[in-house]
Amino acid sequence: MATCDHLDTIAAVDPSDVAGCHECLATGGRWVHLRMCQECGHVGCCDNSPGRHATAHFHAEGHPIIRSYEPGEEWFWCYVDDVAFELDVPPGPSHP
Numbered sequence: 001m002a003t004c005d006h007l008d009t010i011a012a013v014d015p016s017d018v019a020g021c022h023e024c025l026a027t028g029g030r031w032v033h034l035r036m037c038q039e040c041g042h043v044g045c046c047d048n049s050p051g052r053h054a055t056a057h058f059h060a061e062g063h064p065i066i067r068s069y070e071p072g073e074e075w076f077w078c079y080v081d082d083v084a085f086e087l088d089v090p091p092g093p094s095h096p
Helices: 022-027 053-061
Strands: 034-037 043-045 065-068 076-078 083-085
Touching (some): 022 043, 022 053, 034 053, 043 053
Antiparallel strands (some): 034 043, 034 065, 076 083
């Protein structure tokens, strides 16, 4: 079973005031699904979105773990270890 060696990078982030992908909102772009960086709280769009801003954020900042920012989804993804996982933690925030 694959594991993630970057759990220590997860911080308490609260993007409750975020309405969508930071870059798409700034440029008038569109997104399919949203992902939230677990190190700094950046909200970016998924790889099915034209901008792929969550992955771009990982490449620019090196923050390894994202969490789904979709209602009802509780999974995490580590870019470095290329693994999806869930944790026994309270439900995460999601966009309205």
